[in-house]
Amino acid sequence: MPFQRIGAITLNTGENNIVSALIDTANGFAYFGTYTVPGIVVKIRLSDFTRVGAITLNTEENILASAVIDTTNGFAYFGTQTLGPSDYIIKVNLSTFSRVGAVLVAGADDFVSAIIDITNGFAYFGNNRTSSSGGIVRLRLSDFTITGNIILGALELYPYAAVIDTTNGYAYFGTATIPGIVIKVDLSTFTRVGVITLNPGENSLYSGVIDTTNGYAYFGTYTVPGIVVKIRLSDFTRVGAITLSSEENGLRSAVINTTNGYAYFGTYTNPGIVIKIRLSDFTRVGAITLSSGENILYSGVIDTTNGYAYFGTATVPGIVVKVGVQAVPSAPLNLILQCGV
Amino acid sequence: MAQNSTILNWDASLDSEELTGYKIEKSVDGGVIYNQIGLVGSGVTTYTATEIVDGQETWFRVRAYNNYGNSDYSNEESILCMWIPEIGLRRISPLRRAYPFRRTLGDF
Numbered sequence: 001m002p003f004q005r006i007g008a009i010t011l012n013t014g015e016n017n018i019v020s021a022l023i024d025t026a027n028g029f030a031y032f033g034t035y036t037v038p039g040i041v042v043k044i045r046l047s048d049f050t051r052v053g054a055i056t057l058n059t060e061e062n063i064l065a066s067a068v069i070d071t072t073n074g075f076a077y078f079g080t081q082t083l084g085p086s087d088y089i090i091k092v093n094l095s096t097f098s099r100v101g102a103v104l105v106a107g108a109d110d111f112v113s114a115i116i117d118i119t120n121g122f123a124y125f126g127n128n129r130t131s132s133s134g135g136i137v138r139l140r141l142s143d144f145t146i147t148g149n150i151i152l153g154a155l156e157l158y159p160y161a162a163v164i165d166t167t168n169g170y171a172y173f174g175t176a177t178i179p180g181i182v183i184k185v186d187l188s189t190f191t192r193v194g195v196i197t198l199n200p201g202e203n204s205l206y207s208g209v210i211d212t213t214n215g216y217a218y219f220g221t222y223t224v225p226g227i228v229v230k231i232r233l234s235d236f237t238r239v240g241a242i243t244l245s246s247e248e249n250g251l252r253s254a255v256i257n258t259t260n261g262y263a264y265f266g267t268y269t270n271p272g273i274v275i276k277i278r279l280s281d282f283t284r285v286g287a288i289t290l291s292s293g294e295n296i297l298y299s300g301v302i303d304t305t306n307g308y309a310y311f312g313t314a315t316v317p318g319i320v321v322k323v324g325v326q327a328v329p330s331a332p333l334n335l336i337l338q339c340g341v
Numbered sequence: 342m343a344q345n346s347t348i349l350n351w352d353a354s355l356d357s358e359e360l361t362g363y364k365i366e367k368s369v370d371g372g373v374i375y376n377q378i379g380l381v382g383s384g385v386t387t388y389t390a391t392e393i394v395d396g397q398e399t400w401f402r403v404r405a406y407n408n409y410g411n412s413d414y415s416n417e418e419s420i421l422c423m424w425i426p427e428i429g430l431r432r433i434s435p436l437r438r439a440y441p442f443r444r445t446l447g448d449f
Binding site: 002003004060260278285286326327328329330331332333334335336337338340 | 343346347348349350351352353354355359360363386389390391393400401402403404405406407408409410411412413414415416417418420422430431432
């Protein structure tokens with residue numbers, strides 16, 4: 001299926017504002033976390049694009065703004081945003097689709113991003129630790145225990161955009177600051193080892209993807225219009241940026257297909273727009289404006305095997321929009337014939 | 342056998358930024374077996390098919406392609422053109438399109 005909107009599921013009443021998304025392509029399900037009190041995890045079967053269930057979490061387990069999936073062991077982990085100065089990480093068993101437990105992390109104010117290293121058995125959650133700097137906590141998956149904490153540098157706040165290079169052992173956190181900052185973390189020592197402050201105007205990094213094969217990360221800005229900034233990982237250098245078209249504002253979600261060489265960014269607009277970026281020459285090559293009401297693309301996941309992406313909307317109730325992302329073109333339409341002369 | 346031509350027009354693929362072009366296919370057995378008869382570039386949405394046998398219904402379809410493969414096909418359409426002396430080339434079929442008034446005769 002070429003780059004086009006395929007369809008949408010409107011979730012049930014109360015399943016509002018989809019702010020995190022996970023995918024398990026091997027078993028054919030996607031999971032979406034809500035911005036609700038308490039949080040709700042909604043399960044979608046991909047084969048027939050159907051909502052098949054939901055878990056309402058416990059009191060105080062609110063606003064599931066970050067999530068990672070351990071497809072090897074069959075668990076998902078959601079980070080919360082509660083009102084207090086501490087927040088929860090919640091573990092969900094995917095095979096039984098049930099809540100397993102929660103860890104309360106003192107001092108972690110709002111988990112806004114998450115990444116996972118399944119091979120080494122850790123997940124990492126970005127948070128707003130204090131009013132002056134953000135933080136990253138490390139969760140050991142085997143015993144569901146917090147085993148480390150990094151306090152970021154001064155004014156390195158709101159690490160909303162996180163990507164991981166498990167091959168080389170680094171993570172990269174983009175901050176929602178003016179301008180945006182990208183922080184490099186050595187996962188083997190769990191230390192902050194580098195920082196890039198982006199150019200003026202490249203503000204508020206709320207989305208990011210990584211192409212470890214070719215050695216680049218891409219961060220989307222929450223600006224008008226949106227900007228995609230390219231970071232070379234080998235020497236940790238900003239190497240370029242694309243300013244998107246008018247109306248393509250607020251890049252709030254992103255997915256990547258490294259096999260075919262494209263990234264897709266979802267916007268904070270009404271309705272949402274999905275913008276296609278060709279990575280080989282770092283060029284915007286197209287965009288889809290979604291249907292009316294499919295607003296604010298806060299989260300996204302991609303099934304590269306079958307050629308679909310799924311974007312969650314920050315609407316009441318939430319909507320999951322399915323987009324075809326294979327690299328073959330769409331069919332020509334309206335073939336008309338006439339006799340020649 | 343006398344021959345004429347058929348002009349095809351279509352709407353561009355939505356992914357026109359990344360197209361290599363379009364492939365044009367023809368069938369003379371009712372749309373069972375198609376053969377590719379032409380290629381045009383990405384900015385072209387018309388094609389003139391020549392060597393069309395006068396009086397023979399011919400089917401056409403088009404698809405886009407790029408480095409990754411082919412798109413789905415367009416709608417399939419057929420046409421039967423015939424050279425009528427003193428009138429010229431006329432479209433004879435499909436009847437439904439060419440002569441909609443025949444619905445009243447109970448043919449459909």
